[in-house]
Amino acid sequence: MVTNPGRRRRATIHDVALEAGVSRGTVSRVINDEPYVSAEARIAIEAAIERVGYVPNTAARNLVMQRSQAVGFIVHEPHSLFLEDPNIGEILLGANAALSLADFQMVCLIIDSERDTDRVARYLSGGFVDGVIVVSARKNDPITRIIEKLGLPSAFVGHPPDLRRLPFVGIDNRSSAFAITERLLATGRRRVGMIASALDRDSGADRLAGFTDALGPLFDPALVARVPFYAYADGVKGMRALLAAEPELDGVFAASDAVAAGALEALREAGRSVPGDVGVVGFDDSAWALRCQPLLSTVHQPAAGLGERAAESVLAQLRGEEPELGGILLTTPIVWRDSA
Amino acid sequence: MVTNPGRRRRATIHDVALEAGVSRGTVSRVINDEPYVSAEARIAIEAAIERVGYVPNTAARNLVMQRSQAVGFIVHEPHSLFLEDPNIGEILLGANAALSLADFQMVCLIIDSERDTDRVARYLSGGFVDGVIVVSARKNDPITRIIEKLGLPSAFVGHPPDLRRLPFVGIDNRSSAFAITERLLATGRRRVGMIASALDRDSGADRLAGFTDALGPLFDPALVARVPFYAYADGVKGMRALLAAEPELDGVFAASDAVAAGALEALREAGRSVPGDVGVVGFDDSAWALRCQPLLSTVHQPAAGLGERAAESVLAQLRGEEPELGGILLTTPIVWRDSA
């Protein structure tokens, strides 16, 4: 509401009081329908509200109430990932659903540049939100620091922040990767490789570690293709590299379903059949898994559940409860379909 | 900031003033680095700020300044579309980039239920945003009504709102559909069908109208498969229906790239070659187009550009400029690749 030529000033409680011939206190009572207001006063005030077109200024209310009834949801991803990763959307929706139930407004803030980082940090310290959910914080993130400094109730989703004292909700990527790899080996595959993505992040590094654990003595570093993102295009490239390195390959663990979808494409172009020649497994159980041909065997990541639990954690902290130490880990069932 | 057991009260300007032994006015001047403050006072105050851990309360500042330096970005989509539609992400990023440049905070609000609608409406009228960008408003949307009532600077993206007096930025779906269909016909196809999605929305209806226009006397209503969403799964179903209705089909216009990707899958399962037996064209030029086999010929939708222009329109209105009557239409080049 900049001082704006065309637009008229918004009516305030004061205007309503004048119009109805009562005091501001009484108007306030009607608005928050509190008791102790006469029927006639109520009627007069409601009419006045209508006439002057009054809508309450929540920002002013928050100032005096010392709370905003809003929780921030911060997304901090590179372009490609933000657009490609179906998990983020589900996490978002899950968190929104839980906050909505508690009558909290979720405000989603995107960090896509250096400028954004500073501005969002200011926003968080500005008193606009009572708490915050963070998806994919970076190492040494200014956002993480400001959250700590403010003591803002928070929940990190996906993986724990640097300082393990901050609450988080996630999955055990290492165990999950171990489990699906073991399952793949149980089908009798002998030369199994991995397309490993996002090794600069916990999730990526942990999935590789789980894969390595499961293979044990069978592990061959030459059978690991490293690619930057959890993306389809990276899956294509990774699979080509793997096939070049080892034509006899008969199994692949892709770091995500999008990567697995890319791998299937590369296998098709190389004339390999799936699961006949090569067994393929992914990670996420996202929409990708069901649109692959053949349907993808994968690890189910409870994305909406992560969002919900993160929101519930923040709400609990707002009620004064202590957050779980060590974070919350959700279980990740294996979904076995046709690709292995 | 609920009255919270563990968390200490946040320091205010008052605290800093006390600590530094000056008045609040001087502290305020230092914070907004205005002139007329002595070097010694500045130093003392900066030290005091550090000691008491002061961070400005932007919410309070906004109340007195009568502006929030924030613009809302409202997404109102059904689950499936929100997760599947790559355009939304690009629009979001485009808008964020433009707002960020002007030092405005973009706050994204998700509407996913009836509760959400009311809460978001309250949020908009609460003085938290100076303007708003809306993606896919519905007919008779309470959000649209509240925006009008408040006279909140706004920009609708994708298609015009019910009341054409509100500013919008979009593309000409009808002309674009006409152009790509004509191009498809120019390759010599004679039995051309369409998979039409989202006919309850302007974009969907307009694309069908453009298709009909282009076909002229060749148009055959039996060759239109109607599906609810711009989604992959709907493309598969639609294509199957089309093939059942007309085995001799040699061209298809899919209402979106995701739909086209589904159509390609159905064609593959039916043993048809593309573009040999059937030419396929899509709409959007999203990530889908490049991960199809063969690469998709399609209409380029400037999604990021839509977001940018919407943001710029809101910013212009905030400066007191009048919005363009009749909205802004961006051009949509045809991108011809391999699928037709």
Place this chain on the structure above:
DNA sequence: TTGTACGCGTTATCAA
């Protein structure tokens, strides 16, 4: 150069 006092739009606490 600095301090004072008022206003932003609410809620909350008193007396009346």
Place this chain on the structure above:
DNA sequence: TTGATAACGCGTACAA
């Protein structure tokens, strides 16, 4: 049941 009046945290004329 109602009406003053004091907060909430800040910016800003105006006076000193």
